[in-house]
Amino acid sequence: MLELLDIHKHYGSLRANDGVTIAVERGSIHGILGENGAGKSTLMKVLAGFITADSGEIRLDGESLPTGSTKRSLESGVGLLHQDPLHCMPFSVLDNFMLGRPESFILDHSTAQAELNRLSDEFGFSLDPDVPVRTLTIGERQQLEIVRLLSLGIRVLILDEPTTAISAEQRTSLFATLRTLAGQGMIVLFVSHKLEEVDEICDRVSVLRLGRLVGEAELPVPTERLVEMMFGEMIVQSPRVTAEPGEPVIDLESISLHDRLVTLDDISVKVHTAEVVGLAGLEGSGQQTLLRVAAGLLSPARGSVRIGGETLTGRGYRRHLDAGVHYLPADRLGEGLVEGLTVKEHFALAGIEPQGFLLDWERASSEATARIEEFSVKGTVDSTPESLSGGNQQRLLLAMMPEKISLLVMEHPTRGLDIESAELVWTRLLARRSDRTAILFASADLDELLRYSDRIVVFFAGRILAVLDATETDSEAIGYLIGGKERV
């Protein structure tokens, strides 16, 4: 039995974990549920030795576990599978498998490979030991991590949001693996903010909110009760809104382009005014590349880009901006905002009204004040973006959008945001749609694609596999399609 006893972890005044106590039986899959910032990740990092708790104790089968050392946690049998598995991407699968294992000083590749193959076969994974890890999908990398952790003899497996970037087929396979492991007596901790998944796979769930344990339940339990525990209130999801699409705003025709890991092959997509088109697909299937073509950041090798009837192929980002295209990148802090510059300075740099050579700080300040109020960004005009939470960074980006845009291009608009923040973001986006703005976005969240898109374009390995009417499909069908398969 695994026991977390009265775990406290503070970061300054923030109580990331405030006296959390959880007990998990052997051979069970235990859900750790909570919205972003609830303290799930902190708790799991404490358990896996990544950070030291301020106070509290962890016991496994009655024995106290060491804290604050990943090495000793692994030796005691606790392994953490990260959301984005921590691999050395250029290294081969086998090298990543061997790294950190108690190998002999002179590496014995063949013995390690036999071990890798044996464990892979046991769970029906197929992992090519010689290819670089960067060519693997997230799902395959998770399999590699699971196999690696098992070979270290772990007794507790922690999975942090494992289903974020994998296909439905890989998810089914992952869940089957977890059930097998639990059947063998393993303690599996399944960290998630997705209610349906916790409900599907877990035997029991602990719900965290603001660093505290707010409830526990044997599953299955009505979803409403879990939502209530997670948020402390009922959240009513806004009903689906539609608008009548008009003229085509952007017409991407037979786009072909080679970009790092993916080759776009003859892709054609049109988006009309007041239409929302969602791009589905596993990470790196080509949807991000297409978005960058639409935004003018990449020029296609072949094909044409027409915006508002004008051909803009290869005319660059600046020209696209002038044509009313606005791009919101997934990497908010890396590409969207400038670290170290205050909110006010952001508005001076790229505010609603362009500034002249000499900056009008008062205007920038009043613009910033009004906008962050309007978009309820929790921060001041003097905050820097890195001090804001992910949700507030996204709201700040939205607040900086110019008044008149004809096409909004977005990568993962709500990635890393909790349900409340995501709702707020989409309310704003859909308000733009009512002003006839066309929206083209990519997301890994199938429910988001289904709820907000009019049409869903499914990518697989640089090709369009299907174009679906969002009202006539479901997440399961898309889940199989993004893995390259029809529903079985």
Place this chain on the structure above:
Amino acid sequence: MDAVTIASIIAAATPLVYAALGETITEKAGIVNLSLDGTLLLSAMVAFATAQTTGSVLLGFAAAAGTSAIVAGIIAFSSIELKLNQIAVGFVLFLLAGDLSSLLGQSFVREPGPSVPPLNIAGLSDIPWFGKVFFSHNLSVYGSMVLIIVTYWYFYRTRAGLELQAVGERPEAAFARGIHVERLRYIYTFVGGAFVGIGGAAFSLDVKFGWSEGHVTNFGWIVLAIVIFGGWHPARAALGCYLFGALQVVALKLQPTFPSFTQVLGIMPFPVMIFMLVAINRPAFRSLGDRLGLFRRFLRAEAPGGLGTIFERG
């Protein structure tokens, strides 16, 4: 080319091989030692001064290795403990070490002193051609050859080498696997720094014997370039050093033919080297590597993912 010319190329490149392998080791662990040009000067001076004072060439090499390891250690300490920028600290140390070598080396300028004695390897040096090229040098040169092989073997065949690469590639991944990121970064910065120092000693006690102000200036920068274009691969970096050695020897041989270009020929190897390195890093060359499975690692130039970054736990 005759055996004597090739032998002289190998000898001329020896200090660079030590320095380039040392820097490759350090950078593989994720730390950039930008002070190389100053460190080479300082260690060359320390090596000569120590050997001249004590009469022991070996002590000269040891003192140079120690000095250079300490300079490298400052970079590791300021990056790991103080979270300072490695480039900035390295650059300051480059200036400091260079000036220090001028200041402390004043009384050793153009003085006589001991040098590495030649050592023909019995039996092997009599083999026609090969014996002349590879086995009629001194211990410093043999050591550099051994170091190439040992570094390659260590990087790609041992557990410690895999861990070293992981620490430089993605320290978070190494940490998650229970590897002591900070400790390894310290160790390999020290070890790499020590080899750079041995490179400096190989200049002042052998290849470019003696000491004068700015004795081996600019070689540190070319070594940094060789490490980068060598794709952080020990064999490729060594090859770069030999290429540069060849250019130096060619320039030297051309001097009697073009007496009025003596000055130009002296610096020609530097720009020519840069152009050659740029040429072999063309994408076409790299995609060749993808097609040739066996040499893939050799041909794919890739910086360690975590190079120059500061590692934060948790």
